[in-house]
Amino acid sequence: MIAILGAGAMGRLWAASLPAHETAFVPRPGQTNTAPVHFHFQEVDGQSRQVTVSWLNAADTPALALVTTKAGDTLDAMEHLTNWLPASTPIVLFQNGLGSQQAVAERWADRPVLAATTTEGANRPTPDQVVHAGAGETWIGPLTDSADQKLYAVVARLSVSGLSIRPEQDILGRLWKKLVINAGINPFTALLDCPNGDMLSTDLYLSHIESLCTEIANLMNAVGRGPADPEKLRENIEAVARSTARNTSSMRSDVLSGKQTEIDYINGYLVRLGQSRGIATPVNQMLTEQVQQLSSGEQE
Numbered sequence: 001m002i003a004i005l006g007a008g009a010m011g012r013l014w015a016a017s018l019p020a021h022e023t024a025f026v027p028r029p030g031q032t033n034t035a036p037v038h039f040h041f042q043e044v045d046g047q048s049r050q051v052t053v054s055w056l057n058a059a060d061t062p063a064l065a066l067v068t069t070k071a072g073d074t075l076d077a078m079e080h081l082t083n084w085l086p087a088s089t090p091i092v093l094f095q096n097g098l099g100s101q102q103a104v105a106e107r108w109a110d111r112p113v114l115a116a117t118t119t120e121g122a123n124r125p126t127p128d129q130v131v132h133a134g135a136g137e138t139w140i141g142p143l144t145d146s147a148d149q150k151l152y153a154v155v156a157r158l159s160v161s162g163l164s165i166r167p168e169q170d171i172l173g174r175l176w177k178k179l180v181i182n183a184g185i186n187p188f189t190a191l192l193d194c195p196n197g198d199m200l201s202t203d204l205y206l207s208h209i210e211s212l213c214t215e216i217a218n219l220m221n222a223v224g225r226g227p228a229d230p231e232k233l234r235e236n237i238e239a240v241a242r243s244t245a246r247n248t249s250s251m252r253s254d255v256l257s258g259k260q261t262e263i264d265y266i267n268g269y270l271v272r273l274g275q276s277r278g279i280a281t282p283v284n285q286m287l288t289e290q291v292q293q294l295s296s297g298e299q300e
């Protein structure tokens, strides 16, 4: 049995892709409605099928747990999850950005905690519909000592889904690469309310991207994630913006649907890191504050 904490787009993608009856969603504390969850799942090729997923019950002892909550919900949600899980059960964190993964790994340092970064794309146009919008790759790697020996078994277990999964010893390195892309695309597209490709020609983007990349490179070099060259970071950001030109970024999508964004774990993480290292991050700070205002409805 694989427990999935977070029955949103990503959690449902995994539930639909793994063998039927092998997964169960973890209920929230005090949740009374434990009727199975039914939803329509649309595959990448456009075919649809009905999926049914049960809720975990007290008698279940999951062999693996996937945590597919948003970054900001993860630490609280994990408190509840760990009551259900044997101490040896591997836990895989799927959050974007950085900060939440390290917080979980520190809090549960004795448990096998792993992190994943994925380029799979899933969305939920209506509550009972999930669309697998794009096939990608998922990289999984250990965050705690006891996760090391579980890595290959976890990858094998999840590969049954048919999704492309690979082991990655330096998962924090991969998360950093994704963080750079998200930090350079997500806040601009949310503030400009535009698809990824359209930000590239805007004044907001053009007047800040050079300084943003310099701030990120300074941080990467300071924390041993270098050598990082601002010009190269910019090229990587722009290559992804062009290859996903018509996409709505997850941050723009969160703002449009009135959800909490993950800005605090993307540019906000970089601001906190800068504060702890004495490195100035004014552009990251400005973007973080503006997106926070946007999603709290304070912006005019």
Ligand SMILES: NC(=O)C1=CN([C@@H]2O[C@H](COP(=O)(O)OP(=O)(O)OC[C@H]3O[C@@H](n4cnc5c(N)ncnc54)[C@H](OP(=O)(O)O)[C@@H]3O)[C@@H](O)[C@H]2O)C=CC1
Pocket (backbone or CB within 6 Å): 005, 006, 007, 008, 009, 010, 011, 026, 027, 028, 068, 069, 070, 071, 073, 076, 077, 094, 095, 096, 118, 119, 120, 121, 122, 123, 124, 250, 262
């Ligand atoms: N969707 C995608 O294509 C991708 C997503 N990711 C990352 O995966 C993570 C999840 O994303 P996504 O699935 O899109 O987000 P969603 O908002 O669709 O799903 C998150 C789910 O977690 C639930 N949740 C929150 N708190 C708890 C809790 N305490 N206990 C149980 N469930 C809880 C939410 O419930 P409720 O809605 O009721 O609040 C929601 O159903 C994010 O970090 C995202 O960046 C990464 C790459 C691609």
Ligand SMILES: CC(C)(CO)C(=O)C(=O)O
Pocket (backbone or CB within 6 Å): 096, 181, 182, 185, 186, 196, 240, 244, 247, 248, 249, 250, 251
């Ligand atoms: C790469 C990018 C920017 C694609 O939209 C993404 O990961 C996101 O939207 O969060």
